[in-house]
Amino acid sequence: MxxxxxxxTDFSCDAHMLLPEAMATGEKLGIGIxxxxxxxxxYPTNPEMFKFDLDAYFAKNRNYxxxxxxxxxxxxxxxxVVVHDEAMIKGHPFDEVVASMHCMxxxxxxxxxxxxxxxxxxxxxxxLEDSVLCLSxxxxxxxYGHLDYISRYMPYEDNTLYYEDFAELWDxxxxxxxxxxxxxxINTRRLGNPQAIKPLQVFYNRFRELGGxxxxxxSDAHTVENIGNNFKCAQEIAKxxxxxxxxxxxxxxxxxxxx
Numbered sequence: 001m002x003x004x005x006x007x008x009t010d011f012s013c014d015a016h017m018l019l020p021e022a023m024a025t026g027e028k029l030g031i032g033i034x035x036x037x038x039x040x041x042x043y044p045t046n047p048e049m050f051k052f053d054l055d056a057y058f059a060k061n062r063n064y065x066x067x068x069x070x071x072x073x074x075x076x077x078x079x080x081v082v083v084h085d086e087a088m089i090k091g092h093p094f095d096e097v098v099a100s101m102h103c104m105x106x107x108x109x110x111x112x113x114x115x116x117x118x119x120x121x122x123x124x125x126x127x128l129e130d131s132v133l134c135l136s137x138x139x140x141x142x143x144y145g146h147l148d149y150i151s152r153y154m155p156y157e158d159n160t161l162y163y164e165d166f167a168e169l170w171d172x173x174x175x176x177x178x179x180x181x182x183x184x185x186i187n188t189r190r191l192g193n194p195q196a197i198k199p200l201q202v203f204y205n206r207f208r209e210l211g212g213x214x215x216x217x218x219s220d221a222h223t224v225e226n227i228g229n230n231f232k233c234a235q236e237i238a239k240x241x242x243x244x245x246x247x248x249x250x251x252x253x254x255x256x257x258x259x
Contacts, residue, residue, distance in 0.1 A: 011052040145220075189219070
């Protein structure tokens with residue numbers, strides 16, 4: 001069974017579905033699900049917005065847990081909060097920990113003002129330099145989320161990332177993941193755009209060339225309509241790159257079967 005290993009329910013402030021609704025959709029699609037609620041300490045625009053009551057999370061959802069319904073977290077990495085974040089991770093029984101970049105150099109990548117006065121090249125460099133720094137500091141996670149997150153929000157005519165523009169920095173990102181035996185997420189949010197697929201394929205090919213072996217599939221769904229979106233395309237990306245699709249249960253890597 002394949003797993004949608006990245007989604008958000010009612011413990012994430014920006015999500016619009018409940019876990020039973022996500023479960024029903026996963027059952028209908030024939031896939032497992034991993035809930036990965038937002039945890040962003042010291043978020044620039046609102047320090048408490050993307051955090052939640054962890055004890056309440058497990059108390060409310062533990063009875064739903066099964067071989068096909070798992071409970072995780074998505075941790076937004078920032079260098080100044082790594083000690084706090086890793087203590088939080090160690091203190092709770094997550095199935096999967098997704099580490100993601102939502103901020104660059106202390107700025108929220110979602111906000112248009114974060115790009116003011118910067119060229120596309122300058123913005124991507126900030127994003128990648130901070131990614132390398134965070135990945136050198138964070139160690140207790142399972143998969144690296146949405147490498148193309150900045151493409152959703154940077155306000156340039158061409159918002160596509162190209163490996164060759166910053167090959168050295170991308171190689172540092174991938175080499176850190178390989179050294180830590182981490183999985184790389186294929187985030188399916190942008191795979192509905194045919195123009196996004198070919199440039200993204202290059203990144204996964206390079207991850208494999210540098211010694212990467214594993215990917216997770218994540219829709220990043222905040223509503224039931226987006227669960228499992230574009231999974232066929234994501235499987236093709238993994239197959240073309242020679243990467244194995246996995247998910248995590250009790251922080252242990254499990255090989256997924258074809259959908």
